[in-house]
Amino acid sequence: MESAKHAGDIAVAVSRAYGAEVMFTLSGGHVFPLYDGAVHENMRIVDVRHEQSAVFAAEATARLTRQPGLAVLTAGPGITNGVSGVATAHFNGSPVVVMGGRAPQSRWGSGALQEMDHPPLFETITKLAFTAGGADSIGQDVEMAFRTAVAPHRGPVFLDFYMDHLFSPSPAHEAETLTPSPLEPDSDALAEIARLISEAERPVLVLGSDVWMERAEDAARDFAEAYRLPVIPNGQGRGILPAGHELLVTRARGMAFSQADLVIVAGAPLDFRLGYGFFGGRDGAPLAKVVHLADAPSQLATHVGTAASTAGDLSLLFWGLRSACGEAGVSPKAYDPWLTRLTEASAAAIAGDAELLGSEADPIHPMRIYGELNRVLDDDAVVIGDGGDFVSYAGKYIEPRRPGCWLDPGPYGCLGTGLGYSIAARLARPSSQVVLLLGDGAAGFSLMDVDTLVRHRLPVVMICGNNGIWGLEKHPMQMLYGYDVAAELQPQCRYDQVVTALGGGGELVTSPAEIGPALRRAFDSGVPYMVNIATDPAIAYPRTTTGI
Template sequence: MDEVMAHGGLLVAEMLKRQGVEIVFTLSAGHLASVYDGCVRRDITVMDFRHEQSAAHAAEGWAKVTRRPGVALLTAGPGVTDGITGIANAYMASSPMIVIGGAAPISQWDKGALQELPHLDLLRPITKWARSVSQTQRLAEYTAMAFREAVADKPGPVFLECPMDVLNSIIPTSEAILPPAGERPSRPQGDQTRIERAVTILKRAERPVIFGGTTLWWDAAADSLRTLAERLQAPVFLNGSGRGCLPPDHQLFFSRARRTALAGADVLLLVGTKLDFRLNFGQPPLIPENTKIIWLDTEGKDIGVNRPADVGIHGDVGAIMRQIERGLRQTANHHAWLEAVREAENKGREAEELLMSSDSTPIHPMRLCRELRDVLDQDAYMVGDGGDIVSYGGRVLHPSEPGHWLDAGPMGTLGAGPGFAIAAKLAHPEKQVALLLGDGSFGLNGMEFETMVRHKLPIVGVIGNDGQWATIKHPQKAMLGHSTGSDLAPGIRYDRMVEAFGGYGELVERPEQIRPALERAFASGKPACVNVITDPDIVYNRMTQVAV
């Protein structure tokens, strides 16, 4: 540092800069004023939101589109508690994120200070690591620790509490501990004995299936996945942030034949995904008892949850897949199996094509999703924030590149979308960013469209507006014969709300209006809301407990 003297906020910002941080996400916070000052002095953009939940979601979204930890700055007390949902979402999704929380001055602890709260007790269950800094000279040191902890082994959020008096104190920079930014540690390759066992099973397989998830993205393993799939000649299915790691026009990419493939597989190769509710917890009838499972993931503790693995290998999943591919040596011939899965895939797509071409009014959500798909550039970023509408979107919107699909993940958090979309647009301003929302989810953080307007971020929001919490209402009616608390006012003009902020808004009530409205929204150069009235009587048919 060039400065002879520095306050604690500048020391934090100095370490953020050394770690390569370009932007921090926040809602204006008195406890953290010195950190803002440090960020300004270190040319770090301070991006402010209307709610701390969205700031936290944006920090996770930044990680999701850059593979670098996002940074959220949350003021003490309600600022931290407002951000907890976003932190918990990142924890469940294993997204690296640094949360710096303000706190009451240490000199006032246990005296009833403004917004005094035991933050660490709240945050420890939903973070990898949580600490409080009591000495100004150690602020930069602890900031460096936070980055190291966030990306070590399986990534995730960390929390660093910085009391106000520790941040505001001015000390000689010679007294500050300012470690250099370290290199991110590499993850190990797979155990060779287990690699050989996996290779043996795969060589004997007649009906292999590969199912990949979020770890594919974090380990930059898309190329390794494609190479292994082509060597094994196995159908590939993807979920979470694994979507896009094999482009939808690849001959081994499948999405609609999941039930057929999983039920018929003799070997299932799981790569960086979980046997959770999305895959019926690994149980029959979706995955038969006699299916052999080879499971690759970052940490051994995530392998074998809900169902034992025949071979479990932890480490860098990209490196492990390369080891397996080299062990296979020859390209397999599973032509008959692939044809059987392809037949099921084609049947599923043909059935969906009818829905995507529906001219019914109110609009079928599949028609809406198809029109959105057709207007998007190949390298667009797609953000899903909702229940049924995002389930439909997941069936139609298939990213062509890794990291271009963002959803809340296993936490299923509504309201994450605006923060994710803002982060994607800030990281990639030259790309289209489309935010697909339900009308229910819009209600949680729809005020962030004002944030988009204020910061001139031309994100296009597309609302599937059916006037209800459909994911709740339809199952309630099926189970109980009635629904409770699941209706919203029909036809609310969310587009006019966005117009009032200074954005572009348009109401769509007929299917032939969808594409022109979307094209006008993208051409407007403004944050936009295309408010599409969809059919409330359409019931999403779920294979398990969730679709995406």
């Protein structure tokens, strides 16, 4: 006879029914039944060296595959180590389920090892945080966690289990993984937005991460192309219009946002990256009208007035908006003069980049690295950014050729995501190049998880822009105070030797001519490989405080 299933078996079976294929974890006795369940259900287990990497890997899995990610953390410090990963998933709208161990209910209140009430820690950074009711309800509880995580607006859910419940027999549970009916956008709102578009002379369409997460990239591109709207991507909206597309005006971003009279923001919050929703207003002109489109009413901006807004399934929204614009008489040629100005500005900016992207300056200018990297990236390469100044250059000079190929920490700005993201990217895209761009500050948060890449045979090319400082802090402090403190790192620290010691490969690069050959060796190595590039600490990425 088949042995009775324990609660860990049921939890994993329901997780698989909802599309979770990999369990990211760091070993802990409180969650042994979940590991046993993964073995019984043939779910892959990837164990890491720090719990933050487990949650970051689960979050990147969700963002790359658009299926829920799963992280399993042991009780107490195992769970508190994962809090930043959960917060990152919250701000990115990533459907992640984090399962935690919990001291036994039979000993609760008597000081058991790592006894802690975890859900209150997560209440403000999850859609739901709760403790499973008991062994008999495990199936229903896990299903509720996944169902909540994947419902728009997507986000993380935390669920922990009393240890004695998790080890106990549990009844089988048949998960009802029904797709909820899509939320229909308001037709009156679409008509009003179409009217605003018909009256505009200088519109801009912003495509954000939720367009990708909602699988609305084709509908978005179809709408933009139908009416020839200039497009600026935000977050994982990058790649929906591929590099070189005639409507993509990323390099004229400042001009577009400062001179626009209508900005349509789809699938992105009106946060600091978009100037909090204030566009236009240049040379005494009025502020641009703003339209906000979101996947759920909870995501519509409330801190700034908008000319129109609506929420719903984003594919339905773009298709409906295309029809409404047709009824409003919007002409695809209406914005050609504006588009021409933006494309000419973009072309001029790109031409102006050539000197620094090929710079022979010594010490190395960070832009030279991206000039070399762009020559060797495949169309389906997954590029991951984890850092400050160095990764800001990547956002400007690397333009994805396909959607779903760019990962950065998102608006929460948490350093240390890189190794977890890399683990997930290699698993999710086994035939693609995976490139991790690290600042030397960010490298200090998670580089030990190179050991995870090595143990699980996950080759990743790591490029460290090593300027020996906390660049985001050092230069502003000097500007404000004339001095800086707590902003120095070891010059030319041998992060490559850390990778080599952990079983990968690596090298230190100190001259511009060495960058290209080193990158080719890294891609050809077939192992986790660090190209550690010493860059000029005097160069700071030019940025504004508004994100525009």
